[in-house]
Amino acid sequence: QVQLVESGGGLVQAGGSLRLSCAASGRTLSNYPMGWFRQAPGKEREFVAAISSNGGLTYYVDSVKGRFTISRDNTKNTVYLQMNTLKPEDTAVYYCAASRIILPRRTYECDYWGQGTQVTVSS
DSSP: OOEEEEEOOEEEETTOOEEEEEEEESSOGGGSOEEEEEEOTTSOOEEEEEEOTTSOOEEEOGGGTTTEEEEEETTTTEEEEEEOSOOGGGOEEEEEEEOSSSOOOSGGGOSEEOOOEEEEEEO
16 A cells, blocks of 8 residues: 655746645555546546656646756655646646556545645736
8 A cells, every 4th residue: 555645736926936745654655656637626637747756757738848847856755746847727626646557647546645745827
């Protein structure tokens, strides 16, 4: 079992930055590909970014490429999402997720989820 705890969300103005953190416990994070997803009110949860277990591979949804960076520090059992040049359309609850094997780019590929952290970008 894996427990995931997210932090770092908040309210920022358009063009600003935030860094989200996801701390894992229960199992070493190095065994798990990880992803970030987000969900706005009334919308489906969508893929944002993913990273392989050793950090060698990363993927992003087109709308955040060049602005967001996913990274991980397996010695700290933590995954990060650096978000720069934030836009109002980035407003959502952001969720950290882990897969037992598959690099997660679909919600059904995720085996464990964090509680979510709110990101609000004002215009």
